[in-house]
Amino acid sequence: MSVLDVDIKGRAGSFEIETAFSAGPGVTALFGPSGAGKSTLLKMIAGTARPLSGRIVAAGRTLYDSAAGIDLPPERRGIGFVFQEARLFPHLSVRRNLTYARWAGRRRGTRPFDEVVALLGIGDRLDNAPATLSGGERQRVAIGRALLADPALLLMDEPLSSLDKARRAEILPYLEAIRAEAGIPIVYVSHETAEVAQLADTVVLIEAGRVTAVGPAAAMLARLSLAAGSDASEAATLLEGRVIETDPAYHTATIALDGGQLELTGDGFAEGMIVRLRVRAADVAIASVAHDGLSIRNQLPCLVGEVRRDGAFAMVTLHLGEQRLIARITAKSADMLNLAPGRKAYALLKAVSVEMARVERREMPG
Template sequence: MSTLHVDIRGRAGSFEIETAFQAGAGVTALFGPSGAGKSTLLKMIAGTARPQSGRIVAGGRTLFNSATGTNLPPEKRGIGFVFQDARLFPHLSVRRNLTYARWAGRRPASRAFDEVVALLGLEDRLDAAPATLSGGERQRVAIGRALLADPALLLMDEPLSSLDKARRNEILPYLEAIRTEAGIPILYVSHETSEVARLADTVVLIENGRVSDSGPAAAILARLGLAAGGDPDEAGVILEGRITDVDPAYHTAVIALDDDRIELTGNGFAPGMTVRLRVRAGDVAIANAPHDGLSIRNQLPAIVEEIRRDGAFATVALGFGGQQLLARITAKSADALGLQPGSRVHALLKAVSVEMARIESPRGGLTSASSPR
């Protein structure tokens, strides 16, 4: 399996970088606030900026090692790079843009052109000029060009930042498909929690040029949701489960989450699909007992693990079936319910609480859904 090892120290002007982490196949998000050093770190990995010391190894191949004097030029590193803007050649068709890096770098064609085109939904745009493409289509072409260069590593520097919400929603399913199909490490730079929750397997938290935390995306995002000073509007968790039952009459499916389950509405469901969901803390309510006569169908038994107070509000970590939820409620409500670590409660997931991140069938198919009222 291709693995990236990074252990470097460097400087960009007066800004210092000192990071060490590993990334396997799938998406590793370099996550943190603007100005944390994420893009500078990508440049050092790509070879367009040089670290002062350390080493970078991708797939067992040394790209940089200060001890031995190794410093491969960018074109020799076998890296695909997707920027914030597509950077397409305006005088070339989509087809020629897609194959440019492969042609210019004289790289072997180990990844089939037609497969990449189908993966990115570009079959009907191959003869089009870049000027006629939407922003989302241009980014898909840029991603396809990077994949067709047969990289051992794919670097993506906030590839959705220049797109509006509609275009972002258009391209996210393609990024999910790439995450599943590419089979290589993908470093994804972002400061958007929703993107990281939807795409990342692993999160490396970057602050002031250093790694402050790293681990599975679900664990890191849950810790950030409880951290003092975090963005309360972005607090939430990732849940993962499998579809067990489908009701076509109501367009719903049952998702098994270890020993519990929730219902989702949507189309294209089939038993056996694996699901990743993002649940926002502000959309989870807490009750001391289950309630009948509510439109909220998802009521999960849970145990209070931690309570973090912040002025008028409290963020409550709830454990259930080996997974975790966060609920952001008022401090007054927490006191009225008598909440304390160890309290047995029920978590009520509202309709808007579940933001579908990804549904994959065993064949890699994608669909979308939301939680029912």
């Protein structure tokens, strides 16, 4: 089901935009290098920049249609916007900042104030001035203000780019909670693969103002990892599975994947929980047969797909049922293992090297 359809042409200075894509529920990430046109496209959806031609439809409402002469002003589009900077009113308390959009738009609002405050963990900051908040707290207030405006669509323009690594790690769980609990489709601009891996359901790749590909996050991130010119040291892939067993004594959980099982360390797992995992290519080892007596307990049976050489290294695509992993090993190892498309192999993963990209308490379909 599509909640956003964009097919527009436009210009920002000498920069041309020619973009067409559809987005479904959940988080759609607009991903590409700085200067690709992501933020300009977001402004055109919001109505703060005007395309030259085309059509934008969100939640069944036509926001812009050059042929029909429709161009709704920003305040009538039902869109929430979160910027790179929080842009809070310094003279207003956190409470007043949160309710400003409702007050200015003279709307009662349907989303309970206390629900949003609890979701974002800012209940003990309501009487504070923005100057007393950390960067992560200010951004949470800005997100709450957008949610309390009751948007049909939430646009987020690199909302973590002004924060340091620690503050980013602090706020990401709140963005995950919004995705899971608020039920509002989100279009999220980023050029950070870790953010996209953790949040996105769909990824729209943008380069020089044009969409080059659209698809599920796992497939698009694997494509980026294998693309010529990409940073091989940062290559990673996503896996999704379901928790089928927990072992409190060892603080581990067994994850059922398509074609295998994975054992992870950590607390907070529950049977039936869906987990999304980010696995760096450099952390995947390959064996031609399974081995006993190793500290690496995760040995996943795979089929070798593409083997791409790059100097001293090789990027190897491994098919795990319908999912896939990418391993970055030395070219010499690839030759010694005689890796070739269609051959059986085992992907070896240390439990501590697998990153938890997302956790959801829902059952997988079917």
